[in-house]
Amino acid sequence: MGTKRAAWVFPVLTGILILAFFGDLLFGSVRLSFQDFSDVMFGRSDNQNAGYIIWSLRFPKAITAILAGSGLALCGLLMQTLFRNPLAGPFVLGVSSGASLGVALLVMASSWFGGSALVSVLPYGHWGMIIAAMAGALAVMLFVMLVSSRVADSVSILIIGMMFGSATGAIVSLLQYFSDPDTVKSFLVWTFGDISAVTGPHLKLLTPLVLAGIFFGLILQKPLNALLLGENHARVIGVNVKRLRIILILITSLLTGAITAFTGPIGFIGIAVPHLARALLRSSDHRWVTPASLMCGAIVMLICDIIAQLPAYNQVLPINTVTALFGAPIVIWVILRNRRGRTPIES
Amino acid sequence: MSIAESNIPVLESHQLAIGYRYPQNQSLVLARDLHLTIDRGQVIGLLGPNGSGKSTLLRTLAGLQPAISGSVSVMGQIIRSNQVRQTARMLSVVLTDRIDVNNLSVFQLVAMGRYPYSDWLGRSVCDDNNLIYTALEQVRLRNYASRNFNELSDGEQQRTLIAKALVQDTPLIIMDEPTAHLDLPNRISIMKLLRTLADDTGKSILFSTHDLDMAINNSDQLWLLKKGGVLMTGSPSELMTGDAFEDTFISGTDIADQKNVSDYFLGLKKRKSGD
Numbered sequence: 001m002g003t004k005r006a007a008w009v010f011p012v013l014t015g016i017l018i019l020a021f022f023g024d025l026l027f028g029s030v031r032l033s034f035q036d037f038s039d040v041m042f043g044r045s046d047n048q049n050a051g052y053i054i055w056s057l058r059f060p061k062a063i064t065a066i067l068a069g070s071g072l073a074l075c076g077l078l079m080q081t082l083f084r085n086p087l088a089g090p091f092v093l094g095v096s097s098g099a100s101l102g103v104a105l106l107v108m109a110s111s112w113f114g115g116s117a118l119v120s121v122l123p124y125g126h127w128g129m130i131i132a133a134m135a136g137a138l139a140v141m142l143f144v145m146l147v148s149s150r151v152a153d154s155v156s157i158l159i160i161g162m163m164f165g166s167a168t169g170a171i172v173s174l175l176q177y178f179s180d181p182d183t184v185k186s187f188l189v190w191t192f193g194d195i196s197a198v199t200g201p202h203l204k205l206l207t208p209l210v211l212a213g214i215f216f217g218l219i220l221q222k223p224l225n226a227l228l229l230g231e232n233h234a235r236v237i238g239v240n241v242k243r244l245r246i247i248l249i250l251i252t253s254l255l256t257g258a259i260t261a262f263t264g265p266i267g268f269i270g271i272a273v274p275h276l277a278r279a280l281l282r283s284s285d286h287r288w289v290t291p292a293s294l295m296c297g298a299i300v301m302l303i304c305d306i307i308a309q310l311p312a313y314n315q316v317l318p319i320n321t322v323t324a325l326f327g328a329p330i331v332i333w334v335i336l337r338n339r340r341g342r343t344p345i346e347s
Numbered sequence: 348m349s350i351a352e353s354n355i356p357v358l359e360s361h362q363l364a365i366g367y368r369y370p371q372n373q374s375l376v377l378a379r380d381l382h383l384t385i386d387r388g389q390v391i392g393l394l395g396p397n398g399s400g401k402s403t404l405l406r407t408l409a410g411l412q413p414a415i416s417g418s419v420s421v422m423g424q425i426i427r428s429n430q431v432r433q434t435a436r437m438l439s440v441v442l443t444d445r446i447d448v449n450n451l452s453v454f455q456l457v458a459m460g461r462y463p464y465s466d467w468l469g470r471s472v473c474d475d476n477n478l479i480y481t482a483l484e485q486v487r488l489r490n491y492a493s494r495n496f497n498e499l500s501d502g503e504q505q506r507t508l509i510a511k512a513l514v515q516d517t518p519l520i521i522m523d524e525p526t527a528h529l530d531l532p533n534r535i536s537i538m539k540l541l542r543t544l545a546d547d548t549g550k551s552i553l554f555s556t557h558d559l560d561m562a563i564n565n566s567d568q569l570w571l572l573k574k575g576g577v578l579m580t581g582s583p584s585e586l587m588t589g590d591a592f593e594d595t596f597i598s599g600t601d602i603a604d605q606k607n608v609s610d611y612f613l614g615l616k617k618r619k620s621g622d
Contacts, residue, residue: 228448229446236442237515238432238436240432283450284451285451285455
């Protein structure tokens with residue numbers, strides 16, 4: 001099933017992806033004429049500024065949008081299949097809360113004891129945030145792995161992950177409560193998500209991480225399809241459910257942790273895009289839905305970034321607000337239009 | 348298959364104890380010292396009251412949960428609950444868990460039975476399509492291949508799952524209440540199907556049921572599991588001559604029901620001897 005629709009869905013998605021990518025390079029807070037843009041693209045421009053803006057600012061940002069969008073969409077898909085729950089997403093395991101806690105601790109602790117232990121160890125600044133976020137995400141991930149090797153059923157893992165997310169969120173709130181407004185603001189800015197802060201050196205680390213996650217997500221199609229039947233049905237046809245569960249949690253935590261560390265928590269994409277992909281293909285078959293989710297995630301993220309730059313032409317909206325504000329209605333529309341009463345996955 | 352191999356029982360359990368383990372070394376043992384054998388081509392019905400441990404026994408034999416002690420072997424190979432893939436090549440299981448996936452065709456679902464034989468990309472080493480269509484033919488769903496699984500009737504869904512077990516190509520098929528939730532014609536048709544499959548393919552089939560009549564009519568052997576872990580085995584006619592059924596089902600019921608249950612078996616035996 002879905003094969004017939006795949007024949008036109010994938011060419012169309014490829015087309016939109018290419019358009020969105022170049023759109024993201026063309027539009028931004030500095031207005032470039034189409035002439036300048038095409039000159040830079042074909043390498044016959046002597047406009048230094050336009051070249052700098054496109055290659056040094058917008059190109060890494062567009063690449064980040066693709067990596068973050070497709071990575072988060074993949075995580076959402078994996079979690080929805082693992083927990084057989086349409087509301088699952090990359091953040092259900094509490095990994096991004098862990099990342100938030102790491103950043104909150106760094107930002108706020110450094111304001112309390114300026115120049116003391118923590119700050120002297122970690123460089124404050126973008127890399128400092130990234131390291132703190134990764135450490136937080138890693139801590140939660142190890143905790144979830146430990147739990148999942150002891151707990152027999154996925155639902156318990158889901159609940160424990162969400163509880164851990166809530167608890168971590170509460171600690172972050174407490175930290176905010178006892179911090180001065182400036183510090184709180186610099187933390188809040190991080191939670192808005194920012195893909196423009198990811199530059200060349202960051203990409204050298206982020207790209208291989210995301211590509212590795214995507215590679216493993218793609219080769220797991222067959223056991224993922226079996227998992228759609230339910231854990232018991234999957235087991236009796238020879239799927240090692242326990243091992244698969246640990247692999248899926250590992251991939252998701254790594255991807256979510258890495259992406260969140262670099263861009264801040266970006267909501268919505270992970271939960272919504274897999275639904276969009278299934279609705280487009282009218283299929284739950286991971287052979288089609290996985291690549292479609294990757295492409296849709298990248299497209300939605302690129303378009304959200306274009307929208308974030310447009311409104312005032314010199315003000316950039318936080319990407320996190322745009323993904324939800326503009327993305328949610330689109331997904332609701334697509335799902336309502338394509339569906340006769342039932343979701344592709346129902347619990 | 349050589350003669351030596353064909354003498355190996357399809358399934359054999361040795362000093363098997365079934366039940367559940369809890370933390371702090373506590374455990375609930377439902378039955379112990381089970382020495383069970385299934386021969387090639389046999390259809391075996393597992394009967395017993397609710398809570399006697401039928402499902403636990405099936406799950407343990409299928410390697411879905413670890414035994415408290417003892418071992419289970421299929422075709423001479425010991426089943427281990429952590430070797431899922433190897434187990435899936437030795438026995439297939441038809442479960443009652445509902446499958447709720449949209450846009451999954453009958454063909455796709457049956458094809459999942461080939462999972463234990465496919466490589467990491469999902470490609471298979473032999474001609475799967477042929478096997479799948481043969482299995483669909485055997486359960487009389489050849490024309491349903493492209494239908495959506497969710498749109499089938501309960502009986503047709505059960506047949507599809509049986510076809511999935513068939514393409515798994517194992518000497519033993521284990522079914523947990525294959526006729527539950529089915530109406531009379533479907534119950535008859537599934538039981539006849541199991542009988543035919545065992546006779547035609549030489550596969551052995553072990554199923555649990557509450558449908559005494561059907562089990563008696565279509566099984567080569569019955570396993571009666573009583574609350575408290577006593578398991579009686581024998582051919583239906585052997586067991587009908589004694590008090591095995593009454594003994595199995597009456598224990599644990601209250602006085603009023605005991606009378607009703609024994610009246611039921613009296614009637615059942617009268618009807619069977621009149622056949």
